[in-house]
Every structure is written in structure tokens, then in C-alpha cells.
Amino acid sequence: MPAEVHLFKCLRDNYGVLLHDPAKGATASIDAPEAGPVEAALREKKWRLTDILVTHHHADHTGGIAELKARHTCRVTAPQREAQRIPAVDATVREGDFVTIGSLVGRVLETPGHTAGHISYWFKSENLAFVGDTLFSVGCGRLLEGTADVMWPSLLKLRGLPPETEVYCGHEYTAANVNFALTIEPKNPALRSRADEVVKLCEAGRPTIPSTIGSEQQTNPFLRADLPEVATAVGLADASPVQVFAAVRARKDKF
């Protein structure tokens, strides 16, 4: 029985995600922005919460943990490097560790840069990746606790996942990200068709998530910082990919 994923809105522009294993009846909440919408989603799907998989310590990803933990018998798994800043942690994980949600097996990828200990969860057999605020569709997280040379390898790690991998990120930022990306690569055909698709989805009130790694490889300027066309666009034709990535990120910060 294949895994099921349920995506729903939380807070202002966060996403909540439930990952469900029908074989064993296990369900993980990926992060917990706030308890109410997670509870409502569990009721709607008639799923029992067994796990919370935390990507990073920010309040808009952890604010619902304590309340959910008080009401459900669930295990909270968090990144080892920032577990002390996350409530009610039961297990800490680091690069290469595995998490199990019923019979589903996810691998922990350390993807620092947005925060110093940020992790992502990759469920290889299910072709699913939960990337928190490291990678957004057509964007990436701000460098709040890391420099470009910390974030760039994290993005390369995610870029290297199989192209068919479905990517669930923490926020609905895609429309703004597309507008920015078009200033870097106005002629990129894949980006232009993604832009059209995103306009239609937003007009219909539908999420632009999940994306795929393959789509991000073709459209996300932050994953394309080692391509000559992106380097040239930011006036850094002979610079290293990290320098180009830093320049693209700095432009987005001011966009």
C-alpha cells in the first residue's frame, strides 16, 4: 500500500503535512506549525498521530508540538544540533540516520543554512522529500544561521535526489519566488511554463506544492548557481558557484 500525503494550510503561509502509512496505520506530522489545523487534518483523514518529524527549531514549525504531544501518544523526532530549542523531543537524528513511520523508511539529510541544524527527510521508496525551509519551490530559505558556503552544499544535496522526488516545503512562497526568478532567467522556458502554472494554481486557490526535484533543477535559480547563464545574469561570469549563489540570495533578500 503506497504512502499517503495530506497537505493543508497553517498560520499565514505555512504548510502542514501529514505522511500516512496505511499498512501499519502510522501517521507523521512533518513539523507542527500550530496544533489546531493538524488536529483538524487528522480528524478529516481519520488518521492517528504517531510521530512528529521536525525540520528546524523556528516557532512556525514547532509551535504546535507541545499541544499535540499532550493529546496524542506520539514520538517527536528532531535534529540533534538544535534539539535543545525544540519542545518535547523524544529522539534526535543526524545525517544518515533513518526514521520509520510504520513501514515507511526515511533518511535524514542535514541541510544547514537557514538554521544551523536544519534537516530534511527523504523517503526514497516513496519518492518523497520533506525539506522544511531549506528549499522552496523556485526559491530557498533565507540564510539566518548560515553563510552561502553552508547553504550551497545543502541545496546540492537536495538537487542530487532523483528528479521524480516530490518535494514538500514549509511555505507557500512560489508566486513571489517565480517573479524573482524571472528577473534572473527571463528566457528560461521551464521557468516560464512553471510561472504560467503557478498563476493558474494560485487563481484557483490551490497549492503549488508539491514540486519535484526535476522541476526545481530546471526552474529554481538557487539550484542553478553553477550554470553560466545564472552567473552572467548576476554579473559574475567567472565566479565560483558559491559566490553566484550568494549574489542571487542577496538579490532576493532585497527583491
Ligand code: ZN
Ligand atoms: Zn524557518
Ligand code: FE
Ligand atoms: Fe518557516
